[in-house]
Amino acid sequence: MSTRIFPTAKDAQNAFYEALERADLEGMMAVWAEDEEIVCVHPGGQRLAGQAQVRDIWRQMFAGGPNMRVHVAQQVVSAGMMVEVHSVHEIITVTGENRPRPPVVATNVFLRTAAGWRMIAHHASPAPGTPAPEATPAPTPKILH
Amino acid sequence: MSTRIFPTAKDAQNAFYEALERADLEGMMAVWAEDEEIVCVHPGGQRLAGQAQVRDIWRQMFAGGPNMRVHVAQQVVSAGMMVEVHSVHEIITVTGENRPRPPVVATNVFLRTAAGWRMIAHHASPAPGTPAPEATPAPTPKILH
Numbered sequence: 001m002s003t004r005i006f007p008t009a010k011d012a013q014n015a016f017y018e019a020l021e022r023a024d025l026e027g028m029m030a031v032w033a034e035d036e037e038i039v040c041v042h043p044g045g046q047r048l049a050g051q052a053q054v055r056d057i058w059r060q061m062f063a064g065g066p067n068m069r070v071h072v073a074q075q076v077v078s079a080g081m082m083v084e085v086h087s088v089h090e091i092i093t094v095t096g097e098n099r100p101r102p103p104v105v106a107t108n109v110f111l112r113t114a115a116g117w118r119m120i121a122h123h124a125s126p127a128p129g130t131p132a133p134e135a136t137p138a139p140t141p142k143i144l145h
Numbered sequence: 146m147s148t149r150i151f152p153t154a155k156d157a158q159n160a161f162y163e164a165l166e167r168a169d170l171e172g173m174m175a176v177w178a179e180d181e182e183i184v185c186v187h188p189g190g191q192r193l194a195g196q197a198q199v200r201d202i203w204r205q206m207f208a209g210g211p212n213m214r215v216h217v218a219q220q221v222v223s224a225g226m227m228v229e230v231h232s233v234h235e236i237i238t239v240t241g242e243n244r245p246r247p248p249v250v251a252t253n254v255f256l257r258t259a260a261g262w263r264m265i266a267h268h269a270s271p272a273p274g275t276p277a278p279e280a281t282p283a284p285t286p287k288i289l290h
Contacts, residue, residue, distance in 0.1 A: 037224075037230070039232040043270075047219070047221075047232055047234070074192070076184055078265050082228060085184065085254055105186055107186065121223070123268040125270030127191065127192065
């Protein structure tokens with residue numbers, strides 16, 4: 001499917017978020033392992049497993065073209081010889097909105113394969129507010145119209 | 146902290162859910178790698194990283210004693226020599242309730258260490274309803290009092 005080689009897990013993760021911002025389906029699938037046990041969970045979404053389901057959800061998400069910027073923050077990395085787990089907060093700003101959405105916490109698992117580092121799991125879910133200590137009151141929902 | 150050895154990732158995962166059902170803090174922490182980069186996300190919760198934060202959340206959760214049964218379903222396993230990712234649905238029944246809660250999707254990452262297989266990441270979040278096709282309408286929230 002792809003001959004792109006990622007020398008490090010960080011390279012693979014950078015390519016993942018670049019493909020997400022560009023709504024680049026082939027760029028996205030080049031990050032994933034060619035494996036039927038890959039798993040992907042989007043915030044509030046079903047657990048998707050295998051190449052066909054994972055490709056299909058990205059195809060749907062990217063159908064409208066690029067529509068977001070993603071800032072990766074608060075990263076914690078567990079790094080081994082063959083596997084790395086990157087736990088990140090994704091701060092997403094949708095095109096046309098002047099504030100980022102509430103953060104998403106994501107667990108990204110990368111494996112060192114014969115074809116370089118590839119993603120084998122992405123699990124993302126809404127993160128609650130800001131970490132303690134709470135310096136500011138919780139924001140009230142704002143409806144713009 | 147613990148000398149318990151898990152010969153397989155499956156053994157470690159079984160011990161994880163047994164400790165969860167028994168509200169057994171030492172049994173739970175024996176499953177985790179002794180590593181400052183372990184990460185744990187409970188449904189709707191903050192991302193917790195490192196031994197101290199992970200131990201503390203389980204201590205809080207287990208403070209009231211055992212209060213649930215957990216059935217693990219729809220497992221997808223990505224297995225390598227050094228790492229396994231187990232994607233599961235957790236069907237939790239809280240003591241005193243006659244129906245399980247809506248399913249939780251969990252990504253459990255295990256590493257083969259010098260001390261056997263250990264968990265390095267647990268990310269759990271609410272799974273939406275049942276997989277398509279939707280045969281039944283979404284359940285309405287029920288308040289028992």
